[in-house]
Amino acid sequence: MTIPNSGVYLDNNATTRVDPEVLTEMLPLFTEHFGNPSSMHAFGAAVGGKIEWARKQVQALLGAGYDSEIVFTSGGTESDNTAILSTIEAYPKKKEIVTSVVEHPAVLALCDYLEKKRDYKIHRIGVDSKGNLDMDAYKAALSDRVAIVSIMWANNETGTIFPIEELAQLAKAVGAIFHTDAVQAVGKIPMKLADSAVDLLSLSGHKLHAPKGIGALYVKRGLRFRPMMRGGHQERSRRAGTENAPAIVGLGAAAHLALTHMAEENTRVKAQRDRLEQAILAAVPSCFVTGNPDNRLPNTCNVAFEYIEGEAILLLLNEQGIAASSGSACTSGSLEPSHVMRAMGVPYTAAHGATRFSLSRDTTDAEIDHVIAVVPGIIAKLRSLSPYWEQSAGKAKDFAPVYS
Amino acid sequence: MWNYTDKVKEHFFNPKNSGVLDTANAVGEVGSITCGDALRLMLKVDPDTQIIQDAKFQTFGCGSAIASSSALTEMIIGKTVDEALVLTNRDIADYLGGLPPEKMHCSVMGAEALRAAIANYKGEAWEDDHEEGELVCKCFGIDAAMIERAVTVNGLTSLEEVTHYTKAGGSCQTCHEKIEEVLEAVMAKTGILKPAAKHSPTGVVGLDAIQPLAAKPAEPAAAASKLTNVQRMQAIMGAIEAMRPQIQRDGGDVELVDIDGKDIYVRLTGACSGCSQSAGTMMGVQMKLVETLGEFVRVKPASLMPAHAN
Missing domain, CATH: 3.30.300.130 (Fe-S cluster assembly (FSCA))
Known part of the structure; x- marks a missing residue:
C-alpha cells in the first residue's frame, strides 16, 4: 500500500483546505480590486459589490431571510463572543446564561469569565453517555432571568447534533435570546433560518474551505444588538473595522460551493466515514465510537482506543502520512482529557485514546483504504508498550501503581 | 505538533527495552491512567555487584513519555543501584536533547519510577503524596491539592514561595493566575489574609500605598x-x-x-x-x-x- 502523495488529511473539523475556486475568487481582491469599500471612488465600489455578493452567498447557505442579517467577523470565536456580549449588554437586567458542558472554549471560557467577574449565573447543561443534551435540565434552567442561551449545533469532537430548533423554541417561550455556535454544522446540515427561532448563529470560514480569519454572525432582523467592536460604520455599524475583503469574498465563494456540495457530504462523504469506522471497529479490539452514532455530522468519526494514549497514536499516524486529531490530554498541552469526553463519562482508560477522523469532500476512497490498512498495526504496537494491556491475551489487565 | 528532538523521535518510534522482564527483581510503578501517564519499570539487579543487568519498561502515555522511559532504561543498564539513584529527571531530558516544557513531567515520571523500583529492590516502602485534583501546573504535574497542602503546612503567602516549595509555576509560568487563586482560597480559609500588609504600611491608602516596583529583575x-x-x-x-x-x-x-x-x-x-x-x-x-x-x-x-x- 502506498501512501497517497500529499498525505491523508482527516482533520477537517480542525480546519479545511481552501478550495482552489475560492482562492481564484479571492486573488483579484489582493491585486486589481484593492480599494476600500467605504471609499467613494470606483476602486472602492468594485470591492463593495463583491462583498455584497459574498453576503448573499452566506445568506443562501443559511437560508436567512435578509442579506443584512449577515455580519462578517474574524471567525467563530469573535462571532460567539459578540453574540453573548451583545445580548447581555442589550438585556442588562437578566443575569443568567444557559449553555452546555460540551461547548467550544470560545463560549465556555467567556461564560466562566462572566460568572467569575460579572456575577452571571451560568447553567451548564450536561449530556448523557452518547453526548445527547439533558433536555429536562435544559427546561429546568430556562426562566425569564435568562438573557441568552448558547448551545452548539453540532459538537466538534464527536459530531453529535443537538435539536437546535426545539431548543430555540423553548428558549423563545421564556423570552430568552437563542444563539447557536454552528461552526461545525454549517455546510453539512441544511438550514432555513428564515423560518427558525434561532436569533444568532456563528460560523467560521476555515471549516468550510474558506481561509482562516473570516467568519460571520447571523443576527436576526429586529434583534437588539450591541457591537463589540466600535469605530467605523462597516457592517451597518455592527462590526467596525475595514472589511477583510479578500477573505469575505473567499467566504462567499466557499458558501456557494458548500451549498452545491451539501448533498455530497451527506452521501459520498458519509459512506466513506461509515466504511472507515466499521473497518476499524471490526479490526481493532477494545475500541468504540464516542458520541451518538445515529445523530451526528456525516463527516465525523471519533473512536476511543482503550489503554493507549492519543498523542502516541497521532504521532504514529503522522508517520504514515495520516492527519487526525485527539481528545487526549497531551495533544492539547492541557494534561486533562477533553472536556467533551469527560462530560460524556467516557472512562479515562478510553478518553486518553479518543481519536477523531474528520473527512471532507476532498477525501478519496484510496485515502480511506490506506487508513484502514495501517490503523490496526499502530494500535497493536502501542498496546504492546502499555502496562495496561495483556499482550498474549489480547485484553486489558490490572495495573494500579502505588503512586497515582 | 510538539517540537520533539530527533532523539525523542528515535526513542519513540523505536523504543529500546520495551516489554516485560520476567527475571526482574525490582519493579517500580508510577502514574495512573487518569493522569494520562503511567510507567512500569522492571529491573534485574545483581545482588552481589548491585549492578543493574537489565531493564525493561511498559508505558501508557504520549510520545515523550515512551521516549523518556526508553531513554531511562538505556541510561541505567550497567550502572550500580547507587549510581542510578543519582540520575534526575533533568538527566533524562538532557539525554533526549531536551523536552518541551509542557512535557518535562514525562522525565519526572521516569525518575520517579526509577526511585520506586530501587526502593522496591531495597525493600523500602515508596510513598508519594501526589493526589488527584485539578491540575494547576502542567509543566511539573502539580495539582491544586498538593499546592493547598504546601500552602497550609508551610504557611506560604506568595506565588514565589509556592513555586519554591512545589515547583508549580516555575517553568512556563502560565499557571500563575491559577496558583494565586488556590493561594487566595487557602488563605481565606485559614484566615492568614495579610499578604498585602507586607507590602504597604497599614492605614496608608492612596498613592502612598503604591510602592515602586523593585528593580530586582x-x-x-x-x-x-x-x-x-x-x-x-x-x-x-x-x-x-x-x-x-x-x-x-x-x-x-x-x-x-x-x-x-x-x-x-x-x-x-x-x-x-x-x-x-x-x-x-x-x-x-x-x-x-x-x-x-x-x-x-x-x-x-x-x-x-x-x-x-x-
Missing part, C-alpha cells in the same frame, strides 16, 4: 557580567542565607558546601534530610540562585560532590 542581568568571583560567592551566600528562615520553619536547614563553577553544592539537614519534598526544596534553592545571579546554575546535594573536591 533588571539587576541580576546587568550584574551577571560584572560579578567578580568574590561578589558571586557573596551573592550565593546571601541568597541561601535569605532562604534559611523559610526552610528552618519546617524544622530543616540548608548549608552552602561548595561552589564549583555552575555547580553549587548544598547540604539539607534536619527535617529536610530524607523528606519527600527535598527535591522540591533543592529546586527552590536553585531557582532562587538562578534569579539572583542572572545565570544558570545547578544546585546539587553535597553527597554528589566529586571525591577530589574535599
Whole structure:
C-alpha cells in the first residue's frame, strides 16, 4: 500500500483546505480590486459589490431571510463572543446564561469569565453517555432571568447534533435570546433560518474551505444588538473595522460551493466515514465510537482506543502520512482529557485514546483504504508498550501503581 | 505538533527495552491512567555487584513519555543501584536533547519510577503524596491539592514561595493566575489574609500605598557580567542565607558546601534530610540562585560532590 502523495488529511473539523475556486475568487481582491469599500471612488465600489455578493452567498447557505442579517467577523470565536456580549449588554437586567458542558472554549471560557467577574449565573447543561443534551435540565434552567442561551449545533469532537430548533423554541417561550455556535454544522446540515427561532448563529470560514480569519454572525432582523467592536460604520455599524475583503469574498465563494456540495457530504462523504469506522471497529479490539452514532455530522468519526494514549497514536499516524486529531490530554498541552469526553463519562482508560477522523469532500476512497490498512498495526504496537494491556491475551489487565 | 528532538523521535518510534522482564527483581510503578501517564519499570539487579543487568519498561502515555522511559532504561543498564539513584529527571531530558516544557513531567515520571523500583529492590516502602485534583501546573504535574497542602503546612503567602516549595509555576509560568487563586482560597480559609500588609504600611491608602516596583529583575542581568568571583560567592551566600528562615520553619536547614563553577553544592539537614519534598526544596534553592545571579546554575546535594573536591 502506498501512501497517497500529499498525505491523508482527516482533520477537517480542525480546519479545511481552501478550495482552489475560492482562492481564484479571492486573488483579484489582493491585486486589481484593492480599494476600500467605504471609499467613494470606483476602486472602492468594485470591492463593495463583491462583498455584497459574498453576503448573499452566506445568506443562501443559511437560508436567512435578509442579506443584512449577515455580519462578517474574524471567525467563530469573535462571532460567539459578540453574540453573548451583545445580548447581555442589550438585556442588562437578566443575569443568567444557559449553555452546555460540551461547548467550544470560545463560549465556555467567556461564560466562566462572566460568572467569575460579572456575577452571571451560568447553567451548564450536561449530556448523557452518547453526548445527547439533558433536555429536562435544559427546561429546568430556562426562566425569564435568562438573557441568552448558547448551545452548539453540532459538537466538534464527536459530531453529535443537538435539536437546535426545539431548543430555540423553548428558549423563545421564556423570552430568552437563542444563539447557536454552528461552526461545525454549517455546510453539512441544511438550514432555513428564515423560518427558525434561532436569533444568532456563528460560523467560521476555515471549516468550510474558506481561509482562516473570516467568519460571520447571523443576527436576526429586529434583534437588539450591541457591537463589540466600535469605530467605523462597516457592517451597518455592527462590526467596525475595514472589511477583510479578500477573505469575505473567499467566504462567499466557499458558501456557494458548500451549498452545491451539501448533498455530497451527506452521501459520498458519509459512506466513506461509515466504511472507515466499521473497518476499524471490526479490526481493532477494545475500541468504540464516542458520541451518538445515529445523530451526528456525516463527516465525523471519533473512536476511543482503550489503554493507549492519543498523542502516541497521532504521532504514529503522522508517520504514515495520516492527519487526525485527539481528545487526549497531551495533544492539547492541557494534561486533562477533553472536556467533551469527560462530560460524556467516557472512562479515562478510553478518553486518553479518543481519536477523531474528520473527512471532507476532498477525501478519496484510496485515502480511506490506506487508513484502514495501517490503523490496526499502530494500535497493536502501542498496546504492546502499555502496562495496561495483556499482550498474549489480547485484553486489558490490572495495573494500579502505588503512586497515582 | 510538539517540537520533539530527533532523539525523542528515535526513542519513540523505536523504543529500546520495551516489554516485560520476567527475571526482574525490582519493579517500580508510577502514574495512573487518569493522569494520562503511567510507567512500569522492571529491573534485574545483581545482588552481589548491585549492578543493574537489565531493564525493561511498559508505558501508557504520549510520545515523550515512551521516549523518556526508553531513554531511562538505556541510561541505567550497567550502572550500580547507587549510581542510578543519582540520575534526575533533568538527566533524562538532557539525554533526549531536551523536552518541551509542557512535557518535562514525562522525565519526572521516569525518575520517579526509577526511585520506586530501587526502593522496591531495597525493600523500602515508596510513598508519594501526589493526589488527584485539578491540575494547576502542567509543566511539573502539580495539582491544586498538593499546592493547598504546601500552602497550609508551610504557611506560604506568595506565588514565589509556592513555586519554591512545589515547583508549580516555575517553568512556563502560565499557571500563575491559577496558583494565586488556590493561594487566595487557602488563605481565606485559614484566615492568614495579610499578604498585602507586607507590602504597604497599614492605614496608608492612596498613592502612598503604591510602592515602586523593585528593580530586582533588571539587576541580576546587568550584574551577571560584572560579578567578580568574590561578589558571586557573596551573592550565593546571601541568597541561601535569605532562604534559611523559610526552610528552618519546617524544622530543616540548608548549608552552602561548595561552589564549583555552575555547580553549587548544598547540604539539607534536619527535617529536610530524607523528606519527600527535598527535591522540591533543592529546586527552590536553585531557582532562587538562578534569579539572583542572572545565570544558570545547578544546585546539587553535597553527597554528589566529586571525591577530589574535599
